[in-house]
Amino acid sequence: MKxxxxxxxxxxxxxxxxxxxxxxxxxxxxxxxxxxxxxxxGREITMLESKITRFEFIxxxxxxxxxxxxxxxxxxxxxxxxxxxxxxxxxxxxxVMHKMFYDRGLLEDLxxxxxDDKVWLADYRPFLLDVxxxxxxxxxxxxxGWGTAxxxxxxxxxxxxxxxxxxxxxxxxxxxxxxxxxxxxxxGKTNIFGCQNDGSFETYLVLLESFGGGVxxxxxxxTIIDSPESIEAMQFWGELINEEKVHTPxxxxxxxxxxxxxxVAMGVYGIWSNGFWTTIIGDKFKFDIxxxxxxxxxxxxxxxxxxxxxxxxxHKDAAVxxxxxxxxxxxxxxxxxxxxxxxxxxSLDFMYANSPxxxxxxxxxxxxxxxxxxxxxxxxxxxxxxxxxLTKQRDLVLIGQETAEKAMEDAAKTIRDIMAGxxxx
Amino acid sequence: MxxxxxxxxxxRGFSKVxxxxxRWGYFFLLPNIIGFLTFTLIPVAVSLFLSLCRYDILxxxxxxxLLNYSRLLRDSYNLNALKNTLYYTLGxxxxxxxxxxxxxxxxxxxxxEIVLYRALFFLPVITSMVAVSVVWAWLYDPVNGYINYxxxxxxxxxxxxxxxxxxxxxAIIIMSVWKGLGFNxxxxxxxxxxxPEQLYEAARIDGAGWWAQFRHITxxxxxxxxxxxxxxxxxxxxxxxxxxxxxxxxxxxxATTTMVYQIYxxxxxxxxxxxxxxxxxxxxxxxxxxxxxxxxxxxxxxxxE
Numbered sequence: 088m089k090x091x092x093x094x095x096x097x098x099x100x101x102x103x104x105x106x107x108x109x110x111x112x113x114x115x116x117x118x119x120x121x122x123x124x125x126x127x128x129g130r131e132i133t134m135l136e137s138k139i140t141r142f143e144f145i146x147x148x149x150x151x152x153x154x155x156x157x158x159x160x161x162x163x164x165x166x167x168x169x170x171x172x173x174x175x176x177x178x179x180x181x182x183v184m185h186k187m188f189y190d191r192g193l194l195e196d197l198x199x200x201x202x203d204d205k206v207w208l209a210d211y212r213p214f215l216l217d218v219x220x221x222x223x224x225x226x227x228x229x230x231x232g233w234g235t236a237x238x239x240x241x242x243x244x245x246x247x248x249x250x251x252x253x254x255x256x257x258x259x260x261x262x263x264x265x266x267x268x269x270x271x272x273x274x275g276k277t278n279i280f281g282c283q284n285d286g287s288f289e290t291y292l293v294l295l296e297s298f299g300g301g302v303x304x305x306x307x308x309x310t311i312i313d314s315p316e317s318i319e320a321m322q323f324w325g326e327l328i329n330e331e332k333v334h335t336p337x338x339x340x341x342x343x344x345x346x347x348x349x350x351v352a353m354g355v356y357g358i359w360s361n362g363f364w365t366t367i368i369g370d371k372f373k374f375d376i377x378x379x380x381x382x383x384x385x386x387x388x389x390x391x392x393x394x395x396x397x398x399x400x401x402h403k404d405a406a407v408x409x410x411x412x413x414x415x416x417x418x419x420x421x422x423x424x425x426x427x428x429x430x431x432x433x434s435l436d437f438m439y440a441n442s443p444x445x446x447x448x449x450x451x452x453x454x455x456x457x458x459x460x461x462x463x464x465x466x467x468x469x470x471x472x473x474x475x476x477l478t479k480q481r482d483l484v485l486i487g488q489e490t491a492e493k494a495m496e497d498a499a500k501t502i503r504d505i506m507a508g509x510x511x512x
Numbered sequence: 513m514x515x516x517x518x519x520x521x522x523x524r525g526f527s528k529v530x531x532x533x534x535r536w537g538y539f540f541l542l543p544n545i546i547g548f549l550t551f552t553l554i555p556v557a558v559s560l561f562l563s564l565c566r567y568d569i570l571x572x573x574x575x576x577x578l579l580n581y582s583r584l585l586r587d588s589y590n591l592n593a594l595k596n597t598l599y600y601t602l603g604x605x606x607x608x609x610x611x612x613x614x615x616x617x618x619x620x621x622x623x624x625e626i627v628l629y630r631a632l633f634f635l636p637v638i639t640s641m642v643a644v645s646v647v648w649a650w651l652y653d654p655v656n657g658y659i660n661y662x663x664x665x666x667x668x669x670x671x672x673x674x675x676x677x678x679x680x681x682x683a684i685i686i687m688s689v690w691k692g693l694g695f696n697x698x699x700x701x702x703x704x705x706x707x708p709e710q711l712y713e714a715a716r717i718d719g720a721g722w723w724a725q726f727r728h729i730t731x732x733x734x735x736x737x738x739x740x741x742x743x744x745x746x747x748x749x750x751x752x753x754x755x756x757x758x759x760x761x762x763x764x765x766x767a768t769t770t771m772v773y774q775i776y777x778x779x780x781x782x783x784x785x786x787x788x789x790x791x792x793x794x795x796x797x798x799x800x801x802x803x804x805x806x807x808x809x810x811x812x813x814x815x816x817e
Contacts, residue, residue: 336654337672
């Protein structure tokens with residue numbers, strides 16, 4: 088409660104300082120209306136409303152019209168909007184969408200607008216500029232930090248079983264998983280599983296990269312999904328499920344049900360789960376996050392969605408102001424309380440670490456992923472097709488229908504065809 | 513002569529009135545015609561044109577002739593989706609029809625709370641498919657789901673429903689049958705209530721038992737309804753999408769990828785609008801073929817009074 092009060096007080100103070108400095112000029116001006124699209128829902132909408140209210144207070148000549156759209160149809164609507172000339176001035180763009188829209192010349196280069204703003208740049212993590220920069224064009228300001236996948240572990244379960252801290256290597260991960268996998272009701276069936284990795288691509292990459300493998304090489308000119316390291320990673324994951332039986336049966340879609348039910352001890356999950364899980368788990372048990380286990384290399388795939396400005400916007404200056412404001416410390420205050428990403432602004436790290444959704448968890452470990460994590464290869468051409476191939480072959484290994492070697496070789500063959508520009512059937 | 517003149521005047525007068533009425537008729541039809549043209553006929557025509565093009569929404573369409581169609585039958589993803597869709601259709605239709613007829617017979621009883629039962633069975637129909645899919649995905653969870661939990665009471669080790677290439681499609685079929693039961697049940701209920709009671713009375717007098725009455729009276733009398741339900745179910749089942757999209761994303765390993773899912777992926781993930789349109793037209797012809805086949809053979813088993 089005390090932490091929450093401190094955080095709120097700091098937030099309020101920051102907001103007021105910025106606000107009062109901007110309301111000096113009180114002349115009556117005609118409001119310029121900009122259209123803003125988001126796929127946000129629920130609490131995120133409330134958060135955006137709060138930010139927009141503050142933005143409009145600082146820039147009284149700008150009115151922001153926010154339109155939330157369901158995520159499933161968001162990309163389609165955005166495409167249609169751009170095609171018909173009715174695209175929103177500012178919109179959420181996922182990392183994949185950013186590249187796609189940039190390639191078609193539909194996004195404004197924001198670099199000329201931020202390059203001289205030393206204050207803004209000083210409080211913005213440099214790698215987030217890289218995430219949204221294509222051919223030296225910076226086309227998006229971070230939505231709310233960055234996402235990755237990390238170990239989530241049930242602290243109470245670990246302590247009750249005398250296990251000190253999270254695993255640092257995959258060998259330890261397997262060992263701890265074995266110790267925590269149990270049949271507590273004696274019906275001959277496992278009802279507490281030692282581990283469960285989710286179905287997100289981030290988690291997939293964690294396994295591959297920490298074993299020294301990956302989907303593409305450094306310059307993304309060649310796939311390494313069939314490298315011995317990648318095969319070993321997939322074999323390990325498959326064995327957790329099908330041979331060691333310490334991992335919940337593979338369901339495919341992003342999971343986590345077991346963890347929140349208190350019958351999975353740990354797993355690699357997308358960090359965005361933290362906010363929601365903190366709410367639903369409440370006081371049932373204590374959980375924490377930790378860096379991913381290592382075999383050969385530390386791994387943390389980094390991704391970030393962003394605010395983009397449509398190149399045809401009739402209110403470009405106002406739109407850029409909104410995109411910049413939303414990614415500034417003042418515009419990111421509320422994100423500290425959402426708990427689904429790390430802070431894009433170093434000045435907010437303290438507030439994040441002490442906010443109710445991160446308090447008691449190793450937020451520092453998450454912040455440090457910015458130092459060693461790698462950007463996800465989402466900007467390769469025909470990424471969606473690559474992902475479909477990867478998903479299919481991963482599923483075949485994890486449900487025990489294919490060996491890791493065969494599955495990864497099949498994946499590599501198709502990915503090479505895609506990279507060669509061939510149609511893949 | 514005079515009579516003929518009067519008759520002609522009368523006809524002219526009549527046709528004038530008729531013409532005014534016809535104009536008013538068209539005027540009142542106009543909103544529907546405009547809606548049909550704007551939201552159905554023109555998009556259908558455009559999709560036919562796009563199926564002959566390469567088009568990604570953001571750049572102008574490029575005419576490629578029949579290239580998209582020639583790819584259709586070589587595309588293993590597409591053939592797999594067609595196979596899965598047929599599997600779904602063959603799974604969902606017979607069970608859906610049999611169970612909904614059985615349910616309709618049950619709720620056709622003269623019981624005090626029968627309206628409540630009818631409402632309860634109809635409830636899934638009006639529930640959002642997205643919400644239902646999310647709940648069923650949770651029910652199917654191999655560790656925490658209630659379905660395997662209940663199966664364990666009977667000593668049955670339930671499968672990994674959505675994580676198995678064998679069970680994922682049956683799982684979707686079971687959910688879809690449950691979801692659609694209420695709709696067919698209501699239609700059957702109306703048909704059952706239209707069967708004259710005297711037929712059953714006469715059969716009973718002749719010593720017919722429950723099964724004989726069902727086989728020789730109920731089934732033939734509801735056969736036009738069965739035909740309607742069959743046609744509608746076939747059309748609906750070939751268009752299955754939501755369940756596969758939400759519960760399995762077409763997985764595991766493409767085991768639940770359906771034709772409409774293929775259209776969605778190609779159109780809105782790969783931006784191959786032309787190819788997606790070609791798949792949509794293939795689906796249209798499959799549905800048309802299935803419907804014509806049923807219409808042709810309905811004379812053999814549908815009895816009209």
